[in-house]
Amino acid sequence: MSRIPLSGLYYPNKFGLLVIDALRDVMGQNGIDAILRLSKLDEMVDNYPPNDLEKAFDFAALSSIMISLDELYGMRGGQGLASRAGKALFADGLKDFGAVAGVGDLALRMLPLRAKVKVGLPAFAAIFNRITDQKVEVLEDGNDFLWIITVCPVCWGRGQSNKPVCHLAGGLLEESLRWVSGGAEFGVVEELCHAQGDNHCQFRISSPRWGSGQ
Ligand SMILES: [Zn+2]
Incomplete structure (x- = not known):
C-alpha cells in the first residue's frame, strides 16, 4: 500500500521496475530501500515488480516514490533523480516497442x-x-x-x-x-x-x- 490511495490506474510492471532500477543505480541499495519504505511500499523492498507488461504498477506507487525523492534529496536533488529515471524509462523501456523502433530510423x-x-x-x-x-x-x-x-x-x-x-x-x-x-x-x-x-x-x-x- 503506497502513501497515496491506490488509483486503479497502472503502468506495466516493467516501467515500475525500470524506474526502481534507475534510482538504485544512482543511490545504491540502501537508498532505494529507504525510498521504498518512505513511500510506504515496503512490500517492494527486495521484491521488485516483474519484468513484464502486465498493467499492475499503480500510479499511486510512482507518485509516492516521486514525493519521497523530493523529501529525502530536496526538491533539486529529487528533480535530478526523477529526470534520470525518466531517461532510463525511455532508453531501456519505451524505445524497444515496435512502433517506436521504426521511428528510430528518422534520426538517420x-x-x-x-x-x-x-x-x-x-x-x-x-x-x-x-x-x-x-x-x-x-x-x-x-x-x-x-x-x-x-x-x-x-x-x-x-x-x-x-x-x-x-x-x-x-x-x-x-x-x-x-x-x-x-x-x-x-x-x-x-x-x-x-x-x-x-x-x-x-x-x-x-x-x-x-x-x-x-
Ligand atoms: Zn503530472
Missing part, C-alpha cells in the same frame, strides 16, 4: 529536425496510450509542440504544489527527443501541472533551430 534520415519530432512525438504518445493508463495528446502551437498528459501518473494524488513536479515525464521526453533527432538539444518545459491545480500536465517543446521554417 535527412529530414528537417522539426519533421522528425512531428513524426516521433505521436508515436511515443501512442505507446503510452496503448500499453499504460497514462493518456497523452500531442498538439502544435506555432513552432512549438505541446506534450499534454491528461491522466498523469507522476503527480497522481499529489497535494498542492507551487511549481510543476513531473520531472520524470520531462526526463523521458528529453531522452526521446534526443534519440529521435540524433542528439539535438531541445527546450522542454513543464508549463502546466495537475499538482499546481491545472487541468492537466503540459510540456512545451521548442528548438531555436526550427524558428526559421525548419
